[in-house]
Amino acid sequence: MALLANKTAIVTGASSGIGRAIALKFAAEGANVVIADTVEQPIEGGESTVELIRSAGGNAVYMKTDISDWNAVDALVGATVDRFGRLDVMVNNAAIYTSTNLVETTPEQWNRVIGVNLTGSFYCNKRAVTQMLTQAPVNEVRGRIINISSQHGMVACPGDLAYSVSKGGIVQMTRQIAVDHADDLIVCNAIAPGKIITGKPGVANDPDALDYSRRRTPWPRLGHPHDVAGAALFLASDMASYVTGINLMVDGGWMAG
Template identity: 60%
Template sequence: MRLLDKTVIVTGASSGIGRAIALLFAREGAVVVAADITEDVVEGGEPVIQALGQITPRAVFIKTDISREDEVKALFRQTVETFGRVDILINNAMVRGGLPLAETEMADWDRVMNVNLTGAYLCLREAVRQMLKQDIVNETRGRIVNITSQHGMIGAPDDFAYGVSKAGLVYMTKQVATDYAKEFIVCNAVAPGKILTGKKGSAIDPAKLEYSRQRTAMPRLGTSQDVAHAALFLASDEATYIAGHNLMVDGGWMAQ
C-alpha cells in the first residue's frame, strides 16, 4: 500500500501502459482518476473503470482530450473538487506518427505534437499550479512522472514526429524538476524500451520484433507491468532525493 490515500491522475489510462499503471496504483491504495479520450481498450477487454472497480470503489473515469486546454482544466478541477488534491500525475497519454520526415505532412506533425507535447504541457501546468497550493507531506507537495521513451534519446526509425515529441518531454521533465524542486514538487520520467502491451498490428511486426530482440540485452522484451512498477517507485515516498531523472526501462537496450 505504498500509495495509500494518494490521489493520482493517469492520462491515457484506458489501454496499454497507462492502464497497467492505473490498476497497479489502485492495488497500492491510491485514489485513481483515469483520464482518456476514449473508454475503448486498444488490446480488447473491459473498460478500465470496470477493472478498477474490482480493486477499489475510489476510482473514476473522466473523458479527456489532453490536447484541449478546457478539458485539461476541467480534469484537474473535477479531481480537486471530488478528492481535495492531486498527489501524483502520470503524464502518459500519447499518439504515434509512424512516418519518416519526408512523408510527414503538417497534419501528421500537428496531430502528434498536439497530444504528445501540447497535451503534456497542459497537464504539467495544471498539476504544478494545483500542487503549489497544497501542503507539504513527506517532503513533497506532489509528484509527477512523465512517460517518455528511449526514442526521445535515440532515433525513432520511420517515426519522426513521435521521436521529436518524446525528446521534448525528456527536456520538460528536467525543466520542471529544475524550476519546482525547491517548491517540493518532484518531477521524474520513465523511458520504456520495446514494450509488448498486447497491441496488434505494426507493434508486433516480426521484423520489428526481431530487431528489438537483437538490440535488447535481456532475453525478453518488456511488458506494461515493467513500466508500471518503475512508475510506482518514482511516484512513491521511496523515491527520495531523485529529481529530473529519466529512468530507462529497456532491458539494457541503451546500454549497448
C-alpha cells in the same frame, strides 16, 4: 501500509496499455485513481480499467479527456480536486504515433503528434503544478509528476520524426520542471520505456520489428506494461524521496548496449 494509501493520482491514456497497468498498480497500492482518456474501452479488450480496479476493491473514476485541449485538461484537474481534495501524482502517459520521416510527414500529422504528445504534456504538467503549488507538503513533497517519454526521445529511430521529437521534448521538459520547481517541493521525473508488448495493433507488432527488438534487447524477453508500472510506482511513492529530474530507462538494457 500500502505505498500510495490516501493518495490521489491522475493517469492519462489509462484505458489501455502502459497507462492501464500504471493505474491498476497505483490502485492496488491504495491510491484513488482518475482514468483520463478519450475512450473508456481498452484496445486490448475485456473489462475497462475502472471496472477492474473496482472489482478488486479499489477506488477509480473515468474522466473523458483530450489532453490536446487546454480546457479539457483544466477541467480534469479541477474535477479531480473537487472529488478527492488534492492531486498527489500526475502521470502523463497519453500519446499517439506516426511512422514517417521528414519528407513523408505532413503538416497535419506533425501538428497532431506534437499537439497530443508534447503540447498535451505541457498542458498536463502546467495544470498539475499550478494545483500542487496550492497544496501543503506531505513528507516534504507537494506533488509528483511522472512523464512517460521513450528511448526514441534519446536516439533517432528511422522513419520516426514527429514521435521522436515529441518524446525528446518531454525529456527536456521533465528536467526543466524538476529544476524550476524543486524549491516548491514538486518532484518531476520521466520513464523511458524500451520495447513494451502492449497488445495494441500497428507497426510496432510487425514480426520483423519484433524480431529486431528481441535481438537488440540484452534482457532475454521484451518488456510488458507491468514493468513500466513498477517503475512508476517507485517514482510515485515516498521511496523516491530524493529523486527528481531523471529519465528512468525501463528497456531491458537496450540503451546500455
